[in-house]
Amino acid sequence: MAVGGTTGRVTRRRARTRANLLRAAFSVFAAKGFGRVSIEEVCAAAGYSRGAFYSNFTGLDELFFALYTERAELIADQVAGALATDGSGLDVPAAVDRVTEALLLDRDWLLVKTDFLVHAARDPAVAASLLEHRARLRRAVADRLARAGGHTALPAVLGGAEGAAHAVIAAYDGVTTQLLLDRDVGHARAWLKQLLTALLTDGSAEPPPRGRG
The missing domain is CATH 1.10.357 (Tetracycline Repressor; domain 2)
Structure with a gap:
C-alpha cells in the first residue's frame, strides 16, 4: 500500500514537473525563438535542474x-x-x-x-x-x-x-x-x-x- 502510494506521488510529481517545463518552454520559445534557447534557460524559467529536464525529455x-x-x-x-x-x-x-x-x-x-x-x-x-x-x-x-x-x-x-x-x-x-x-x-x-x-x-x-x- 505504501509502495503504491509512493509511486502515485512520484508519478503525479513527474507529470507536474513535465507540465511546468512545457509551460516555461512555451514562454521562452515565444520570447526568443527555438534556435536561440538553451536547456539551461528552460530549466531556469521553470525553476528546475538539468536532471529534472532530462528525466522528462532527451533534449x-x-x-x-x-x-x-x-x-x-x-x-x-x-x-x-x-x-x-x-x-x-x-x-x-x-x-x-x-x-x-x-x-x-x-x-x-x-x-x-x-x-x-x-x-x-x-x-x-x-x-x-x-x-x-x-x-x-x-x-x-x-x-x-x-x-x-x-x-x-x-x-x-x-x-x-x-x-x-x-x-x-x-x-x-x-x-x-x-x-x-x-x-x-x-x-x-x-x-x-x-x-x-x-x-x-x-x-x-x-x-x-x-x-x-
Whole structure:
C-alpha cells in the first residue's frame, strides 16, 4: 500500500514537473525563438535542474515537439467540438461562427508554431511527425464536415469533406500568418469567418472591414 502510494506521488510529481517545463518552454520559445534557447534557460524559467529536464525529455527537440503536440491537439479538440452535431447533420453557417470563436488565435503560440514549421522543414523525421499531426486535425474536420448534408451541402468544387478540410486548414494558416504581422485578433477572426463561409457555403456573409492586407 505504501509502495503504491509512493509511486502515485512520484508519478503525479513527474507529470507536474513535465507540465511546468512545457509551460516555461512555451514562454521562452515565444520570447526568443527555438534556435536561440538553451536547456539551461528552460530549466531556469521553470525553476528546475538539468536532471529534472532530462528525466522528462532527451533534449530540446523532444520538448519542442511535445509542446507542439499539446497545442495541436487542443486545436483539433476545439475544431471537433465546434463542428460537433446532434446526429441530425451539420448547420455549416452556425458551425463557422462556433469555429471562429473557439479557435486558438494566440500570437505567442503562432510564433512558436512558425519556429517549429521551419525546424521541421529542415528535418525529414520531424516533418513526418508534424504531417501526421496535421493529418489528424484534417481528419477531425473532415469527419464533422461529412455530416453537413443534413443542413447545408458543401460546394462541389471542394471535392467533398476531405477537400473542404484541407481548405479549412489552409484558411486558418493564412489568417494566422497575417495575425503574426498585424497583431489584430479581431480582424483575424473576422477574416477567418469570411473565408470559411465562402469556402463551405455559397459565400453569403458580410465581409470584414477593409484596410489590412
